[in-house]
Amino acid sequence: MKQHALEISNLRKMYKGELGEKDVLGLDDLTLTIPRGEVFAFIGPNGAGKTTTIKLLMRLMFPTSGSVMILGESNASRRAMRKIGFLPEQPRMYEYLTGREFLDFTGRLFSLGKEERLKRSDLLLKRVGLGERGNALIRSYSRGMMQRLGLAQALMNEPEIVILDEPMASLDPVGRKDFRDTILQLKAQGKTIFFSSHILSDAEMIADRVGILKEGRLQRVADLEALTDLGTSAVEVTFRLDQEKQGRIGDSWQKVAVQGGQVMIRLPDRKQLSRLLSDVQSWEGEIISVVPVRQSLEDIFMAELGR
Amino acid sequence: MRILAVMENTFKETIRNRILLNILVFAIGLILLSLVIGDWSLGEQSKVIKDFGLSAMSIFGLLIAVFIGIRLMVQELEGRTIYIIASKPVHRWEIVTGKYLGLALTLAVNVLLMTAALLAAGWLMEGTIDTALLPAVLLIYIEILLIVAFSLFFSSFSSPVLSAIFTLTVFISGHLSGYLHDFVKLYEDRGFHWLLKLIYYVVPNLEKLNIKLAVVEHLKTGPHAVVLGAVYGLSYVLLLLIFTSLIFEKKDLK
Ligand SMILES: Nc1ncnc2c1ncn2[C@@H]1O[C@H](COP(=O)(O)OP(=O)(O)O)[C@@H](O)[C@H]1O
Ligand SMILES: [Mg+2]
Numbered sequence: 001m002k003q004h005a006l007e008i009s010n011l012r013k014m015y016k017g018e019l020g021e022k023d024v025l026g027l028d029d030l031t032l033t034i035p036r037g038e039v040f041a042f043i044g045p046n047g048a049g050k051t052t053t054i055k056l057l058m059r060l061m062f063p064t065s066g067s068v069m070i071l072g073e074s075n076a077s078r079r080a081m082r083k084i085g086f087l088p089e090q091p092r093m094y095e096y097l098t099g100r101e102f103l104d105f106t107g108r109l110f111s112l113g114k115e116e117r118l119k120r121s122d123l124l125l126k127r128v129g130l131g132e133r134g135n136a137l138i139r140s141y142s143r144g145m146m147q148r149l150g151l152a153q154a155l156m157n158e159p160e161i162v163i164l165d166e167p168m169a170s171l172d173p174v175g176r177k178d179f180r181d182t183i184l185q186l187k188a189q190g191k192t193i194f195f196s197s198h199i200l201s202d203a204e205m206i207a208d209r210v211g212i213l214k215e216g217r218l219q220r221v222a223d224l225e226a227l228t229d230l231g232t233s234a235v236e237v238t239f240r241l242d243q244e245k246q247g248r249i250g251d252s253w254q255k256v257a258v259q260g261g262q263v264m265i266r267l268p269d270r271k272q273l274s275r276l277l278s279d280v281q282s283w284e285g286e287i288i289s290v291v292p293v294r295q296s297l298e299d300i301f302m303a304e305l306g307r
Numbered sequence: 308m309r310i311l312a313v314m315e316n317t318f319k320e321t322i323r324n325r326i327l328l329n330i331l332v333f334a335i336g337l338i339l340l341s342l343v344i345g346d347w348s349l350g351e352q353s354k355v356i357k358d359f360g361l362s363a364m365s366i367f368g369l370l371i372a373v374f375i376g377i378r379l380m381v382q383e384l385e386g387r388t389i390y391i392i393a394s395k396p397v398h399r400w401e402i403v404t405g406k407y408l409g410l411a412l413t414l415a416v417n418v419l420l421m422t423a424a425l426l427a428a429g430w431l432m433e434g435t436i437d438t439a440l441l442p443a444v445l446l447i448y449i450e451i452l453l454i455v456a457f458s459l460f461f462s463s464f465s466s467p468v469l470s471a472i473f474t475l476t477v478f479i480s481g482h483l484s485g486y487l488h489d490f491v492k493l494y495e496d497r498g499f500h501w502l503l504k505l506i507y508y509v510v511p512n513l514e515k516l517n518i519k520l521a522v523v524e525h526l527k528t529g530p531h532a533v534v535l536g537a538v539y540g541l542s543y544v545l546l547l548l549i550f551t552s553l554i555f556e557k558k559d560l561k
Contacts, residue, residue, distance in 0.1 A: 015561070058394040061559040078396040088390035094316065096323045108312035109395035153391060 003072035005161050005192035006034040006057070011066035013052050026052035028216040030066070034194060036160075039187050041203030042196040044213035045305065050196035051089050053213075054165045057194075058086050070161065082110065085159035089166045089196075091150030095139040099130055099149045102138060103156060110157040117156075124152040129178055143170035151182065162186060164195040168202050180206050200301050210297060212304045219304040222297065234293045235270045237277075239263055241285035248283045262288065309397050310405040317409025320382075321375050322416070330374070331417055334367035335424040342428050353432045354523050360425040361443055361519045364418065368451040371417055373474050376410060376458030381467045389560055400552035403459070407548055410455050418448045442533045443522040449540035450516040454478055456547040463554045480506050481513035511543045 013026040027049040034040050042050050055061040057068050059075050070080040093102050100121050107117035125134035128148040133141075141149065147170050154162060168176050183193055183206050197203060203210045204224070212219045240261050241249075249255065249263070253276065257264040263285075267273060273290070280287060321327060341359040383389045383406075392402060422444050429437045457477050461470035480487060487507045494500050516536045520526075 055390075055560070058390075060390055060393055061561065062557070078398070081394070081396040084394075086391070086394045088387065088394075090387070091391060092387045093391065094320065094388055096320055097316075105312060105316055106391065106395065109309055109392065109397050111309065111396070150391075 003036070004033050004069070005036045005038070005071060006032070006194060007069040008032045008034075008053075008057070009067050009069075011053065011056055011068065012064045013049075013056055013061065014064045025216045027056065030218055032211060032218065032221070034192060036071075036192050037187070037190050039183065039193045039206055039208045040195070041207035041210045042194065042213060043198070043200060043203055043210055043301070044196075045198055047215075048198075048213040049216040050198075050213060051165055052216075054086075054089075054163060054194075054196060057163060058084070082157060083160040085154035085157060085162045087147075087150045087154040087162075087164040087167055090143075090169065091146055091153075093138050093146065093149060093153070095137065098137055099125065099134040099141070099145075099152075102149065103134075103153055106153045107156050112157070120156055120158075121152075124155055127155075127182065128152045129175075144172055144175050147171055148175070148178075151179070155186075159191070161192045161194065164193070166197060167195050168197060168199070176202075200298060204297050212301060214305055224297065235267045235273055236289075236291045236293050237265050237267065237273070237280075238288045238291075239265075239280050239285045240288055241280070241283055245283055245285070249279075253279070266293070310401050310408065313392075313397075313402055313405025314408040314412065317379065317406045318412045320379070321410065321413040324375070327371060327375060327413075327417075330367060330371055331420060334363055334421055337363050337367075338421060338424040339428055342431060353429060353437075356428050356432060357425070357437065357440060357523045358519065360421075360428060361440065361447065361523070364421045364425065364444070365447045365450065365517075365519070367421070368414065368418060368447060369454055369478060372410075372414060372451045372455040373458050373471055373478075375413065376455040377462050377467050377470050377474070379406060379410065380459060380462035380470075384462075384560070393560055399556045399558075403463075403552045403555050404548060407456065407459060407551075410459075411452055414451050414455060415448065418444065418451065439522050439525060442530075443518050445533060446516040446518055446536050446540075449537050450513055453511060453513075453516075453540050453543055453547075456544045456551075460547045460551045460554075463551045463558070477510050478513070480510045482517070484510065484512035484514055511540070515539055 009031055011030040012028055015024040015026050017023045030049075030053060042053065044050055052061070056063050057070075057075060059068075059081075068075040071083060073080040075081070094105075097105065103121040103124060104117050107120065112120070121134070125131055128151050130145065130148055130152065133145065138146070138149065147167065151164070151167065154164065168179055171179060183195075186193060187206075195202075207224055209221055209223050211221045236256070241263050242261055246258065246263065253265045255263060256266045265276065267276060270292070277287065277290075338360045341356045341363075383392075393399060422441075425440065425444075426436050429435075429440070454474060454477070458470060458474045461473040465473065484507065487503060487510075491500070491503050491507050494503060516539075518532060518536070
């Protein structure tokens, strides 16, 4: 049986207002299925409901309605939780422990044996780039180091699904790159990754799919593979053609730009490309470039959020 | 075991806390200071020291209990460390129980150190170690366990300041339980009668855990009173832990 990594059904969260305050909608009717092995980016501006969703997934909060299934089991089951690694937003860890002690502690919460914990702490400290700093008190860590340790603790149980809330928020450029590498490594191992961000470019480089959230509602799920699939995208053809010969083009093609002896034509469908190329030859024109244009994630993002 | 992990971690947290250490040093200092006071009071010196010492132990034990009990919960919840812990495959009651046991261990260490100071003071005075004090110490410890269970309970649903107020209210009304009983009778026809009655029935009678005077005076207390007191106190603790766990189990960690 093929189970999905995450199956979120009609998930809704209303924050009850304290005495006299109004209730606040945190998340409205989210239905979303994440297949195994996918890297899913959950994108939206601050206050969109990303953290709300993730806390509901992790059962840190309880939904007003709706349900979450993890690998075919309710997220209320501890067996399901054993397969998840979780990094909260701006993670905080016990400051009176060293990074290594903290990893050991989380390992115990996963009921790992002592040797296993030692081995994995060592490995993970290296992997997230903390290395020797693992023996320093967490009190002395910068925000970026906390984020790195947070990622390490999320991987202590070698989880099948990794859920990360704003994992790149306090990382410097090097940290971001390290982080992306780690995500890609995890993906290569077949892990499922669900992460949130308010920054679009975080998603563009590593995600398979992107969900765009706004004011508690999922606006759209975009498949990045499809977006970047050249087979279906439009094409822009630029060629040189003497100005006196440009009349030959006629109305059969839609000119996007003409600049002196240069003409650019956009083809909504690349199937017409070979016809255009032979036309250009017959006009005695000279092809300069054929460039696929794709709708960028940013176009979609702006379109969804601008509404 | 997961509870054990939480317990050890809590113990580490509390003993690495400098403020706690300060209170403890102060308490021990005060107990030893009683030697000086004892010197002034003619004849009854050793009794005064013991009485004073036991009282100091119970007051400081209480302060430490309220302080670390509430602080621990605040730090966990508002310090957001709870997100990492509660998202692990752990039951929330295991977290509550582990934390409680960790606190209990810290408090045990505190009480032991204060007891050592008290016995040392007595020994300096009399040249003997008065083991008759130990049953009183045990009951003081149980009272502290009870108070810290209350502080965890209140913190599971109210703000730190309110929790501290509630816990102190329990402490005071628990010691005035006997008077409370009289009040309930006296104000039978008043509007707030139900409140007095509620407090009287819900709040444990902490005087049952107070045998200080008896041991200082070397009156017979018998193992009976001690065992009964211990069972009484620990039953309350168990009940409170169950309630705290139930509340915590359903709590949105916003
Ligand atoms: N504890 C809370 N109490 C009341 N409202 C909240 C609480 N947490 C979040 N919200 C509200 O829920 C909405 C979603 O917030 P959140 O999930 O934190 O967004 P994001 O993580 O995308 O920035 C916001 O309108 C926010 O004000
Ligand atoms: Mg957020």
